[in-house]
Amino acid sequence: MKIYSEPCYDIDELTNYNLHVHTIYSRCAKREMTATAIIREAERCGVKMLALTDHFADEGLDILAQDAALRREVEETGTGIRVLYGAELSGCGIGKYTDTDEQNAGLDYRLYACNHFHVDCWDRAEDQSPRGWAVFAMDIVDSIIRSGRADAIAHPLIGRFLEFEDKHVVTNAITDNELGDLLTTARDHGVAWEINRGAALGFPEFAARYWNIGREVGVTFHFGGDSHAIDSVDPKKQLDELKKIFI
Numbered sequence: 529m530k531i532y533s534e535p536c537y538d539i540d541e542l543t544n545y546n547l548h549v550h551t552i553y554s555r556c557a558k559r560e561m562t563a564t565a566i567i568r569e570a571e572r573c574g575v576k577m578l579a580l581t582d583h584f585a586d587e588g589l590d591i592l593a594q595d596a597a598l599r600r601e602v603e604e605t606g607t608g609i610r611v612l613y614g615a616e617l618s619g620c621g622i623g624k625y626t627d628t629d630e631q632n633a634g635l636d637y638r639l640y641a642c643n644h645f646h647v648d649c650w651d652r653a654e655d656q657s658p659r660g661w662a663v664f665a666m667d668i669v670d671s672i673i674r675s676g677r678a679d680a681i682a683h684p685l686i687g688r689f690l691e692f693e694d695k696h697v698v699t700n701a702i703t704d705n706e707l708g709d710l711l712t713t714a715r716d717h718g719v720a721w722e723i724n725r726g727a728a729l730g731f732p733e734f735a736a737r738y739w740n741i742g743r744e745v746g747v748t749f750h751f752g753g754d755s756h757a758i759d760s761v762d763p764k765k766q767l768d769e770l771k772k773i774f775i
């Protein structure tokens with residue numbers, strides 16, 4: 529789903545939305561992350577829009593049934609917050625997904641992770657050097673962008689899911705030109721680039737690179753809290769630190 533009619537480059541505005549929230553349906557989320565508790569916290573914080581994006585790496589999951597249950601629970605709260613029922617889907621190789629076309633079409637918001645290389649369903653780079661991994665990671669993102677399946681790319685191109693001691697070594701093997709080409713492809717295909725709070729604060733130098741290049745090419749950014757606990761539902765948490773990067 530298209531969220532912004534025009535790209536927005538104001539972090540105060542972008543953080544009115546939290547487009548990456550996990551619920552009890554994600555094993556890694558805290559058990560407190562019920563739909564009702566998320567909504568109450570979002571109301572308290574003045575959030576304008578939420579996307580519920582549980583992991584979908586296991587083909588056996590019925591993601592549409594999960595979302596329907598979340599929708600029922602949210603509707604019972606009577607909230608006025610706009611809620612999108614989506615998923616953090618898995619782009620686990622070039623042209624390789626765990627969601628079917630029907631599942632993909634049934635989601636309000638299709639956020640694709642392309643770099644959960646620690647998860648079993650993910651393919652591995654043939655060339656295991658940092659540069660080899662960087663090229664492989666970029667190729668997956670490129671294929672997802674062009675597939676028409678994605679609304680946004682989650683925590684793009686960060687390497688913290690790989691086993692390298694230096695968690696930035698793969699990302700640093702990507703040139704500005706390559707990053708610009710990917711951001712341009714994302715723009716051309718109407719796919720948003722996520723500003724993922726944890727990823728941005730964990731690697732601010734890279735976040736500043738895609739922010740600057742992305743604005744130049746005119747890509748759309750979305751903000752995602754990647755919230756796994758109630759105290760991270762507020763998209764404005766750590767806003768002062770984010771403002772040092774996204775200026």
Ligand SMILES: [Zn+2]
Pocket residue numbers: 616641644682683
């Ligand atoms: Zn993720």
Ligand SMILES: [Zn+2]
Pocket residue numbers: 548550616754
């Ligand atoms: Zn996530």
